[in-house]
Amino acid sequence: MRLLLIIGAVGLVALSTLRVATPAPTDSRAQELIHTLKLTVLPKESGYLGIIGVSAQKVNVGGRMLAVQSQNYYMLTRERPINYLHWLAPDDTHILVEGGPVDYFIFHPDGRVEKVTLGFDYAAGQRPVVAVPGGCWKALRLHEGVSFALMVNTLSPEFKPDRVKIGEGAAWVKQFAGSAPWATPDALRKLIGPNWISDGAQKDTK
Numbered sequence: 001m002r003l004l005l006i007i008g009a010v011g012l013v014a015l016s017t018l019r020v021a022t023p024a025p026t027d028s029r030a031q032e033l034i035h036t037l038k039l040t041v042l043p044k045e046s047g048y049l050g051i052i053g054v055s056a057q058k059v060n061v062g063g064r065m066l067a068v069q070s071q072n073y074y075m076l077t078r079e080r081p082i083n084y085l086h087w088l089a090p091d092d093t094h095i096l097v098e099g100g101p102v103d104y105f106i107f108h109p110d111g112r113v114e115k116v117t118l119g120f121d122y123a124a125g126q127r128p129v130v131a132v133p134g135g136c137w138k139a140l141r142l143h144e145g146v147s148f149a150l151m152v153n154t155l156s157p158e159f160k161p162d163r164v165k166i167g168e169g170a171a172w173v174k175q176f177a178g179s180a181p182w183a184t185p186d187a188l189r190k191l192i193g194p195n196w197i198s199d200g201a202q203k204d205t206k
Contacts, residue, residue: 027147030077037073044166044195047083048075054158061157070158074151076142083140084193089163090155092132094118100149104130105191107137113179139191167195
């Protein structure tokens with residue numbers, strides 16, 4: 001009997017540890033938005049994506065006809081708080097719809113960096129819209145303790161899978177390390193996340 005009690009106590013401790021290690025369920029409002037807007041997990045970059053559509057007008061880009069603009073829903077949640085580092089050919093404008101705030105880390109090709117906060121506290125310097133020029137690297141991070149942030153983003157010209165690059169490696173970290181107080185090698189590595197590219201490895205642009 002005593003042995004059974006000990007085994008039972010050990011099991012309860014293990015179960016308690018498992019529960020602590022498991023992330024808290026996504027906020028109910030976030031669940032509702034994911035369901036209503038039909039958002040799905042975005043591979044590699046993370047977060048949730050929902051395609052809205054593309055504009056009817058076209059533009060010639062290097063001999064290729066692309067829609068002038070495409071539009072998406074994008075969401076970060078407590079469970080998926082980071083949009084990992086990626087490079088986009090089109091201009092990318094994000095508009096906060098609900099929730100937030102979200103920090104934007106923008107890395108320009110000339111070596112400049114920006115940290116901009118998308119949010120509704122204008123007095124604190126937050127903005128409801130963040131515009132990222134084409135040809136920049138960027139990553140997003142939901143503020144700690146925030147349940148979610150729902151955004152709409154427009155890409156001009158339209159997004160295509162061959163117009164994005166995901167992940168980077170040591171040379172990129174070295175290029176931008178120290179460019180701002182927050183741009184430490186460790187912080188930059190965390191923005192790359194699981195998409196770290198080893199030296200000599202071929203980049204996956206899909």
